[in-house]
Structure formats: structure tokens, C-alpha cells
Amino acid sequence: MKFLIIRKKHIVLALSVVLITAVMVLGSVSIFANTNRLLPIYCVETDKKQVAISFDAAWGNDDTQTLIDILKEYDVPATFFVVGAWVDKYPESVKALSDAGHRIENHSNTHPHMPQLSKEQMKNEINSCNSKIQSVTGRCPTLLRPPYGDYDNALIEVMNELKMYTIQWDVDSLDWKDSATPENICKRVTSKVKNGSIVLFHNDADHTPAALPNILKCLKDEGYEFVFIEDLIYKENYEIKHDGTQCEMS
Numbered sequence: 001m002k003f004l005i006i007r008k009k010h011i012v013l014a015l016s017v018v019l020i021t022a023v024m025v026l027g028s029v030s031i032f033a034n035t036n037r038l039l040p041i042y043c044v045e046t047d048k049k050q051v052a053i054s055f056d057a058a059w060g061n062d063d064t065q066t067l068i069d070i071l072k073e074y075d076v077p078a079t080f081f082v083v084g085a086w087v088d089k090y091p092e093s094v095k096a097l098s099d100a101g102h103r104i105e106n107h108s109n110t111h112p113h114m115p116q117l118s119k120e121q122m123k124n125e126i127n128s129c130n131s132k133i134q135s136v137t138g139r140c141p142t143l144l145r146p147p148y149g150d151y152d153n154a155l156i157e158v159m160n161e162l163k164m165y166t167i168q169w170d171v172d173s174l175d176w177k178d179s180a181t182p183e184n185i186c187k188r189v190t191s192k193v194k195n196g197s198i199v200l201f202h203n204d205a206d207h208t209p210a211a212l213p214n215i216l217k218c219l220k221d222e223g224y225e226f227v228f229i230e231d232l233i234y235k236e237n238y239e240i241k242h243d244g245t246q247c248e249m250s
Contacts, residue, residue: 040166042244044196060204084109
């Protein structure tokens with residue numbers, strides 16, 4: 001009986017070793033897989049006190065002109081990522097944004113989850129939106145912000161093939177939330193911005209027009225320069241760190 005108990009202990013110990021080994025192996029595989037993951041640009045490592053303001057436009061359009069007016073008042077250039085279907089519906093707003101000096105970039109054609117598409121479908125989404133934007137503004141986009149911030153290696157590979165850059169954000173205003181107020185949007189953004197930040201807003205969120213003036217004034221008072229994302233990012237000789245920070249290669 002004693003012998004059997006010892007055997008059981010040995011079996012339990014052996015199973016534990018096997019389990020720990022399996023976890024270590026799986027962990028190693030996971031770590032190895034992560035090192036092969038391609039990343040978009042979330043922010044830029046820079047000594048310059050620069051920040052890029054961006055808006056996603058996919059659905060409504062009630063506040064677009066108000067945003068144009070606010071940005072003009074504070075002399076701030078912004079990057080607008082627009083969906084092709086939004087361009088179809090509001091071409092006059094796309095032109096107004098472009099005429100006001102803002103950059104119009106790609107947010108897909110129909111706002112799908114890009115990783116659910118084949119590479120060919122991804123290319124169709126991107127190229128269709130590019131064509132629509134170019135037909136209105138005369139300029140072809142160089143940047144894509146994936147809908148929902150959803151991406152995978154295949155999308156980054158497609159973007160590389162198209163010689164475009166995939167852009168995320170490191171400061172989310174969360175202006176779309178029902179609980180958002182102008183005060184907490186302002187506090188959230190201004191407390192998180194740093195050199196090289198890319199800030200995300202939406203063109204039709206309820207409280208963005210009320211929050212934006214204070215945000216722009218606060219950041220200007222802190223000495224930040226507002227630039228287009230296209231001018232903030234490095235175009236060559238760069239690498240992207242594990243957290244999505246783009247930096248120059250040494």
C-alpha cells in the first residue's frame with residue numbers, strides 16, 4: 001500500500017513536470033510568434049514637441065463644418081481618415097476638408113474588419129477608397145487607419161505592397177462613449193499626449209466640438225506643434241518597437 005502511495009506521488013510529480021514543460025514550450029512558441037508580428041504605427045519617437053490630431057469619419061456628418069471652423073480658429077492641421085462610402089455620401093464635406101488644408105486619408109471603402117478579408121479583398125477596399133478620395137481632392141492617400149483598429153500581418157503586408165503606411169493611435173479621446181463629456185475628453189487627451197503622439201477623435205461624436213477648443217488651447221500653451229501624421233512619421237530607415245512606437249534606426 002505504501003509502495004502504491006509513493007508511485008502516485010511520483011506520477012503526480014511527473015505529470016506536473018510535463019505540464020510545466022508544456023506551458024514553457026507553449027509560452028516559447030507564443031513569444032516566438034509575437035516576434036514575427038507586424039505592427040502599424042501608434043506613435044513616433046521624437047525629440048520634437050509635435051503631436052498629430054486625427055479624426056475618423058465613417059457615419060454621420062453633422063459636426064464636420066464645425067470642426068473645420070474650430071481647427072481654422074486655432075490654426076491646427078488635422079488628418080481625417082474617411083470611409084469610401086462616406087465620400088460617396090458627403091463629397092462636399094470631403095472637398096471642404098481638403099480645401100481647408102486638411103489631409104484626407106484612407107479608412108477603407110466599406111468599414112469591414114480587415115483581417116476577415118482575403119488579401120485581394122483588402123486591396124479592393126483600400127484602392128476603391130483611394131480612388132474616391134483622389135477624385136474629390138486630387139490627392140491619393142498614403143495612409144490607412146484600419147476600421148475598428150483591427151489588423152493582422154496580411155494587412156500590413158498588403159500596405160507594404162501598396163507603399164502605404166498603417167496608422168493607429170496612442171491617445172484615444174474615447175469621444176464616442178455615451179459617458180463622454182467635454183471635460184473628461186479634454187482631461188484624458190491632454191494628460192496622455194507626449195512628443196510624437198497620434199490622437200484619435202471622431203467627426204460625429206456628440207461632445208467633440210465642445211471639447212476640442214480647450215484641448216487645442218491647452219496643448220498649444222504647453223508648446224506643442226500640430227502636424228499632419230504624414231509629416232510626423234518616418235518614411236524610411238525606421239523600425240517599429242513592440243508597443244507600436246516608430247523610431248529611426250540607429
